[in-house]
Amino acid sequence: MEFFEVVKRRHCIRAFASKPIEREKLEQILTAANAAPSAGDLQAYEIYLVNKAQLLAALARAAGNQDFLAVAPLSLVFCAHPARSASRYGERGTRLFALQDATIACAFAMLAATALGLGSVWVGAFDDDAVRRVIKAPEGLLPVAILPIGYAAEKPEITPRRPLDMLVHEVKT
Numbered sequence: 001m002e003f004f005e006v007v008k009r010r011h012c013i014r015a016f017a018s019k020p021i022e023r024e025k026l027e028q029i030l031t032a033a034n035a036a037p038s039a040g041d042l043q044a045y046e047i048y049l050v051n052k053a054q055l056l057a058a059l060a061r062a063a064g065n066q067d068f069l070a071v072a073p074l075s076l077v078f079c080a081h082p083a084r085s086a087s088r089y090g091e092r093g094t095r096l097f098a099l100q101d102a103t104i105a106c107a108f109a110m111l112a113a114t115a116l117g118l119g120s121v122w123v124g125a126f127d128d129d130a131v132r133r134v135i136k137a138p139e140g141l142l143p144v145a146i147l148p149i150g151y152a153a154e155k156p157e158i159t160p161r162r163p164l165d166m167l168v169h170e171v172k173t
């Protein structure tokens with residue numbers, strides 16, 4: 001799919017078919033995430049792949065009973081790894097770069113999923129500790145986004161955006 005078509009088509013999907021995701025497609029998504037830029041090329045994030053029914057249900061509970069998380073065939077949990085960025089960038093790495101590294105990797109994965117004809121939704125509302133327990137991540141990692149991925153069982157809702165002239169501020173001399 002052409003890039004701008006991918007960007008246009010990407011909208012949240014919160015209803016998933018039971019059809020599993022082909023291994024090849026999952027690898028393409030993970031490879032796309034791995035291609036994302038990162039501060040100092042340090043890739044200060046980790047990705048946890050959750051595909052067991054029991055764990056997906058636990059993720060849904062950790063995210064305030066967002067039940068579609070239990071229905072999607074898999075979720076990727078993107079965690080910032082602050083210590084990895086702090087080793088070079090100190091406080092800015094901890095506070096900012098690790099979060100940005102995890103975030104842009106998730107964005108790449110999301111767009112890759114769309115390009116492959118799959119649906120996804122960015123999930124940011126969850127209890128950090130509960131998610132960490134489900135994925136068995138160490139305390140030092142901060143879950144940033146959960147990305148459930150699967151074949152869509154609904155048509156996405158196309159929501160309006162702020163007009164560019166409200167959003168973009170041309171800086172004058």
Ligand SMILES: Cc1cc2nc3c(=O)[nH]c(=O)nc-3n(C[C@H](O)[C@H](O)[C@H](O)COP(=O)(O)O)c2cc1C
Pocket residue numbers: 010011012013014066121122123124125126156157159
């Ligand atoms: C940081 C962030 C957190 C979000 N958290 C959730 C969430 O917890 N649950 C959910 O259903 N959608 C969540 N969303 C999805 C937004 O609701 C959605 O992107 C927005 O309404 C625009 O719709 P669209 O993605 O279909 O264009 C989140 C999106 C972002 C970027």
